[in-house]
């Protein structure tokens with residue numbers, strides 16, 4: 001119930017008074033319906049089947065009396081006209097209210113989607129290191145659309161509540177004792193249905209877990225489809241999908257069973273209640289037949305609504321876990337927030353004058369464990385020079401670069417920009433001046449032009465070709481069937497690994513950064529293209545700070561200084577030639593191994 005209330009508060013926070021306008025609309029529609037039922041009384045009396053003998057105090061008496069004063073020739077068409085007006089009015093308001101409902105629902109969904117996405121991209125890198133991507137995608141797609149469905153059910157639930165309340169008030173007016181009886185029975189029924197709501201909610205949590213697991217599995221399978229096919233691993237993957245699908249099927253079937261059982265129980269109890277209620281009314285309260293008919297007419301409309309309140313609550317119960325994971329994700333993101341949208345346009349890039357520096361830096365991915373990915377790092381990266389970071393796999397090269405970019409925060413020690421500590425305030429300015437090319441660069445399924453313009457939307461045709469020229473890719477782009485407008489597929493799948501790297505390099509240079517960070521960015525290039533890029537990078541020295549991570553040591557021959565990492569520590573530090581001549585050192589060992597392997 002706490003969660004349903006939270007859901008209501010969230011919708012109210014979004015829709016404000018429109019939600020109440022919507023409720024008023026529901027009241028008006030219910031009133032139209034209620035008045036329509038009241039008009040049955042004079043209609044019945046016109047048939048002459050029943051003779052109305054009411055006590056003077058009965059509310060029905062004065063109502064029927066109103067019509068008895070008018071001649072039948074006038075009152076019958078009058079009632080029929082009022083009936084038509086009521087029906088048309090009800091239809092009109094219903095339409096308006098449905099549109100309003102739709103607007104609230106869609107607007108609330110849009111708000112949830114926007115809010116969650118904004119919170120997500122404004123979260124820091126640490127958040128993404130901890131969170132599984134497929135889980136986030138699942139929440140942003142499946143769970144969000146389940147919440148969207150929940151909004152509709154929630155509005156239906158409110159409508160049923162309002163309608164029930166009005167109908168009960170009318171019934172109360174007609175016969176207080178009988179209504180109290182029905183309310184008592186109805187409340188008992190709703191009280192006992194708590195068990196169904198609870199079970200529904202736990203099945204809903206299972207649905208969330210299953211859909212998370214399914215999407216995670218699907219993402220893994222599709223990412224590794226080449227490995228699956230080339231190693232004939234299809235069977236085990238098909239089996240996994242089979243068993244997960246079976247569990248999903250079971251979960252949904254159980255939900256359906258639960259809903260139909262509760263509806264069946266509800267119907268049975270309702271049938272006993274209504275007949276028992278009619279019996280008590282006649283025997284104990286000596287209700288008159290027309291009065292009884294009227295109350296029965298009201299209850300025949302009221303019961304389905306009470307039943308729908310119960311089934312709405314059950315459905316909401318099963319959807320609340322989705323709402324919960326969405327809200328939890330938002331809270332997690334907000335706790336990891338590193339950026340305010342308002343400040344985004346105000347961020348100015350930093351121009352480093354002297355150096356980027358690490359002073360006694362320690363970093364761990366898991367603060368609970370005492371092993372450090374980096375420890376006691378003391379280095380300077382001079383402005384407008386090329387610095388290479390090398391070392392065996394897992395030595396901490398990428399971690400160091402992430403720290404220099406402010407993606408990771410040191411556990412101890414500090415990163416300094418021209419002597420000023422890197423903090424939340426200047427971190428974004430630093431990143432504004434960086435172009436970063438990763439080991440696994442990001443290209444989206446669009447044209448080469450669109451991919452290039454992603455970072456520099458106003459770049460001219462000439463600037464695009466200039467950047468391609470720099471990245472040794474102008475020749476191959478020219479040869480493509482549609483040149484710059486060639487579509488490159490998901491993550492650039494229609495290009496070779498080397499071509500992809502060159503396009504991303506062109507994109508990085510197009511931004512005219514003051515710091516260029518290349519993390520294994522040329523690993524897939526052949527030696528001809530690699531030397532072209534080396535020459536181009538050499539030409540950039542003096543104009544921007546270049547930080548290069550490379551396994552292939554020939555790539556960094558032109559670097560002004562080399563930092564050699566081993567097990568998270570700086571093992572060696574100096575110029576390329578100086579380190580080469582330090583026989584027995586880690587760098588010269590690595591170089592020798594690579595030279596031998598090349599022979």
Ligand SMILES: Nc1ncnc2c1ncn2[C@@H]1O[C@H](COP(=O)(O)OP(=O)(O)OP(=O)(O)O)[C@@H](O)[C@H]1O
Nearest residue numbers: 129365366373391392393394395396397398399400
């Ligand atoms: N997200 C992470 N969570 C936990 N540990 C991590 C994470 N990323 C890296 N590590 C660990 O930190 C250490 C340094 O990793 P890093 O990726 O910086 O090495 P690297 O030198 O760049 O390796 P490679 O050359 O293979 O890319 C490794 O022991 C690695 O297992």
